[in-house]
Amino acid sequence: MTRRHDRPRALLAAQSGIWATQRRTPGEPIYHCAAVFELSGPLDRTALRRAVGRALTETETLRTRFHDTPDGPRLTVEPAPPAALTEADLTGHPDPEAAAAARMREDLATATDLTREPPCAHTLFTLGADRGLLFLRYHHIALDGFGQYLHCRRLAELYTAFESGRTPAPAPAAPLDRLLAEDAAYHGSAQHTEDAAYWRAEFATAPPGSALTDGTAPPGPAVRRTTVLAPERLTALLGPGAAAVGRESAALVAAVGALLHGLRGATDVVVNVPMTARRSRAELHTPAMLANELPVRLAVDAGTDFAGLVRQAATKIRHALRHQRYRRELLLRLPALAGHPSALSGPQVNVMAFGPPPRFGSCRTGHRQLPTGLVADLNLNVHREPAPHGTSPGGPGAHGLRLELCGNSARYGPDDLTALQERFIGLLEAVAGRPGAPLGRLARI
Numbered sequence: 001m002t003r004r005h006d007r008p009r010a011l012l013a014a015q016s017g018i019w020a021t022q023r024r025t026p027g028e029p030i031y032h033c034a035a036v037f038e039l040s041g042p043l044d045r046t047a048l049r050r051a052v053g054r055a056l057t058e059t060e061t062l063r064t065r066f067h068d069t070p071d072g073p074r075l076t077v078e079p080a081p082p083a084a085l086t087e088a089d090l091t092g093h094p095d096p097e098a099a100a101a102a103r104m105r106e107d108l109a110t111a112t113d114l115t116r117e118p119p120c121a122h123t124l125f126t127l128g129a130d131r132g133l134l135f136l137r138y139h140h141i142a143l144d145g146f147g148q149y150l151h152c153r154r155l156a157e158l159y160t161a162f163e164s165g166r167t168p169a170p171a172p173a174a175p176l177d178r179l180l181a182e183d184a185a186y187h188g189s190a191q192h193t194e195d196a197a198y199w200r201a202e203f204a205t206a207p208p209g210s211a212l213t214d215g216t217a218p219p220g221p222a223v224r225r226t227t228v229l230a231p232e233r234l235t236a237l238l239g240p241g242a243a244a245v246g247r248e249s250a251a252l253v254a255a256v257g258a259l260l261h262g263l264r265g266a267t268d269v270v271v272n273v274p275m276t277a278r279r280s281r282a283e284l285h286t287p288a289m290l291a292n293e294l295p296v297r298l299a300v301d302a303g304t305d306f307a308g309l310v311r312q313a314a315t316k317i318r319h320a321l322r323h324q325r326y327r328r329e330l331l332l333r334l335p336a337l338a339g340h341p342s343a344l345s346g347p348q349v350n351v352m353a354f355g356p357p358p359r360f361g362s363c364r365t366g367h368r369q370l371p372t373g374l375v376a377d378l379n380l381n382v383h384r385e386p387a388p389h390g391t392s393p394g395g396p397g398a399h400g401l402r403l404e405l406c407g408n409s410a411r412y413g414p415d416d417l418t419a420l421q422e423r424f425i426g427l428l429e430a431v432a433g434r435p436g437a438p439l440g441r442l443a444r445i
Contacts, residue, residue, distance in 0.1 A: 010184075011075055352369075
């Protein structure tokens with residue numbers, strides 16, 4: 001039996017800003033996120049129900065409620081619900097897929113009351129005898145991108161075990177108290193002091209800001225454009241080492257830096273990069289919201305070549321990873337940045353390549369993220385695309401990339417995003433042919 005936890009706890013540092021922002025706009029689903037798994041083949045619904053229930057029972061972070069108290073915001077952990085999986089049979093609908101899509105949009109558009117409702121929900125839409133959609137909707141206060149990956153991987157592991165009649169492996173998730181203790185210990189540690197010193201040195205002076213548009217606007221709904229780079233084209237654009245750890249991130253951050261230079265003439269640019277902010281075993285194995293967004297500062301001018309810019313980006317990302325637990329909110333209070341609220345403004349590059357997509361037992365499994373949330377300026381979301389079986393020259397593990405360009409609709413229109421998408425791909429093509437040439441000599445930049 002699941003024990004009820006009524007003792008209020010402090011929030012994780014990564015949750016505090018989300019809670020404060022959500023409380024200012026309680027009726028808006030600004031932090032909703034979602035993923036969909038397309039399940040084809042004989043689906044064991046009993047195994048799926050057990051998997052969802054077991055995953056929630058194992059993971060306290062997914063059963064939280066949040067409250068304002070005289071001592072500040074606090075969270076409590078509630079028992080897992082007796083029926084954790086909602087089921088909707090749409091087989092009698094004339095267009096089951098359209099009906100499921102409409103239900104998912106409606107769910108995402110309805111704000112979650114974090115004081116009373118669980119921060120995540122699982123729904124199975126049955127589309128046909130051997131076709132279903134498993135829809136996961138969650139609030140960002142409970143999970144970040146890596147946390148979502150961990151949760152979905154565990155769901156698939158549990159389903160696979162229950163489907164085959166096996167006992168699942170022990171739960172990898174740590175109790176919430178351990179995460180809170182590690183969080184508190186870090187903020188009083190020598191590592192925190194070292195991290196603060198690194199960021200003070202990196203931003204001893206304030207950059208001018210790297211937004212592509214003039215003026216200011218609050219975060220808003222996104223205009224989106226998507227490009228898929230097949231494995232062979234990815235190799236052609238980013239080089240034969242594109243799949244190496246960190247290579248994709250460095251190359252794409254460098255490309256955004258080159259784009260900023262080409263479009264705005266900027267020489268001191270900031271590209272914001274979300275990072276998992278996880279170091280310990282508990283953090284690396286527990287679905288939770290721990291992520292941090294940190295600035296990668298690049299020096300670029302007409303004489304910079306792209307190969308050198310990639311090396312510079314790789315070095316800056318490596319250093320940022322060593323100091324990734326220092327919260328962005330604290331960084332913005334550093335002496336050089338405190339009076340410059342737009343100093344760290346600019347594009348975000350979010351490479352979500354955590355591991356192979358989960359497989360649910362004997363079901364053929366497809367996976368996709370649903371577009372959600374608000375965008376501050378311009379985001380480049382990057383997902384790995386598995387190569388169709390037998391079609392990739394790259395061998396086992398070869399993959400493509402899905403590049404999703406998202407612009408704040410208060411700053412960018414559909415035509416702007418189309419032009420930026422074309423400019424970005426053109427830039428990649430230009431530097432692929434001449435990575436050692438100065439950027440100022442490349443006409444497409």
